[in-house]
Amino acid sequence: MAHTIVLFTQDLRLHDHPALHAASREGETVLPVFVLDPALLRRSARNRVRALLDILNDLRDGLRSLGGDLVVRHGDTVTEVAALARETGADTVHVTEGVTRTATNRAERLREAGLRVVSHPGLTVVPPGDVTPASGDHYKVFTPYLRAWEAHPWRSVLPEPDEVRSPEGVDPGKIPARLDEGRGSLAERPLAMGETAARQRLCSWLDSGLAHYADRHDDLPAGATSHLSADLRFGCLSPLEAAVLARDEPGGAEFVRQLAWRDFHHQVTAAFPDMGIRDYRPRDTRWRDDPAALKAWKEGRTGVPIVDAGMRQLLREGFMHNRTRMITAAFLTRTLGVHWRAGAEHFADHLLDGDVANNNGNWQWVAGTGNDTRPNRAFNPLRQARRFDPEGVYVRRYVPELAELPGRAAHTPWDSLLGPDDYPPPIASPGS
Template identity: 75%
Template structure:
């Protein structure tokens, strides 16, 4: 079992053996399979589980994720209270609030689940600069970034060899939820967030319930009722036959390791677990290249177009290409988009309209319930040809994609009410109608053939 942490200590600071340990929750909002929490309880017995609502971070997040976060924190607090503890919630700059809490409780060590973003790296550096010992533990991925590396280099740049190494690697054993969590006396828990007013983008019409309890129920239902059909149906746009667990993994309400193990070895498991490996792949790339959200991983000297009107039409689902517009409106309506539709819409923006991938990736990040730096920006760069795709000039013909993955136009009609009266495959090509559908625009670019 590998639950090793990375640690940095201040040799000049005296350590109190009876001091509580701070456990800083970030993207790991659960009590099951939580190495940082388990190690803290093993170390001192008393812990201060803390989550800091940083207004600066919330303002840059999607409203949908802020709303989902409120559910997740309520579920985490309930899980800790069932075990005799509590979740301490503070508002403000994360490092300043953690330092103040450490001073008030006598804690000198912070346990955290290791992140891969530039934000996570800055937070750790600042905590250590504040005189705190920071120990980082696995838990964000199935296989921690850096545990499998090629013979030469610090990370895998291509998925297939990574997948082979990932499959062959020995996974750590998942950890049970603690029986008891002891919180030191005199610590004010603080209030949970009560609204989703902060953040960017549009709030979806309906969001699933967040939190560990709901996430584990979704996982159970997926394994029992959806997993076996996954190989045949995962690209079926109208079928929506994917797991819908990505948001639960994004906030860490589910352990990625437990999710992979829950799939077992039956029908569908291999294909589904491969998708978790893709998630790990992007995380191990981002751990080494934390500028994934702002800079080309592989510069290709592409010439991008500045076209605000085309970008606005794409964002609103008004390009006149139904398969693209359906995906974009699903995003606005649900805070979610089918993975096949994500590839189609991203390719249309970057390859057909030749608008910079950052414009599209930022828009996704402002709306996606499951948006994170590694997967969102890593996948966008893959599609745009600046990332880890070995075929940077890969073709995505939107009409061919529509005919293959939505042949009867069911997905298109679900999200484009203007095309509701066009039967079957006619909904995929409204520009060919003798009378244009009322309220629906003509294509702003070549829709394919």
């Protein structure tokens, strides 16, 4: 009997899963596998490690309802998959293709172990490399990429399998109740995670949030974004399915544009896998080594309310509104002059939706070393605050020292007439 392995990575779902779909057609039985790799867990945020366990339990429940199971192992991914292949006689591994060095190296090592590796789309709407400019291997500017992305035909969304038959006699392994690996602090209120919860969020978003997205996605007090970023990061949702369901609905065009941005950063990272350690476009910037300023920024104690609110939201929730991600990143890199890598690492250590391509791509964009065509653009945090949090509601929500300040005064507490004693003066002038 032929057995085929499906290695789950950042595609922890059953709906629209090309690798699982292909394996189900190719092999008489399918062995769905996830490996808890200590090398990866140690580098991950504790928020993501905690969420992963709930996601795996949900995925196992879903596979069991289809007649299969999720085999969970703990160790080096390639070593564990190769051992399962020897145990079951499988010679083929189906996997969703990633864009990071980790994904590329994993696939190469699986081949070196004598396994046939079949890669599939599923991480993005349009796979990296499917649209390329005539002059190079990837798009370096978003607008022309968007035009090509919109013109490119999308593959069909695949349904959940009717059945997954797994081989008998294979120990499925236990999903631990907790793992101690990971970096950063834990959010106070964890988000329910897994494909079941993700699809519920998607349905709610399409029904009651999407129509207002174009007008309200930068409204900081409302928080009127989809809150699907973590679901997309873990692959609990298919970005293609989300795009297909949203594109023809009111508000859908702007939301789908954000999915195109996500795809854009993935195709850049696929072509430039050093995105997290090297400047995409070197600017010879002289970065400052300022541990005290970096610490104040990380703790949300800079004395600039909109910056501190964003940083405290990150620590409290493992999430930050996209607008304040840009504001806080600009303050660290442009106002304080601290290297973008320090900020990207802090975000990666705490964000539930922390993703290599999007996190580093956005940080480099803000810092002027990435894909922004205006690397010296002004990004004044006070003007941003007055525009997107005009009454200081967002600031007062996350900075309790300022909770009693009236309205717009929450944006200028360093004024001696307004500043409370327990809130610090600004560590740098944010402009006016």
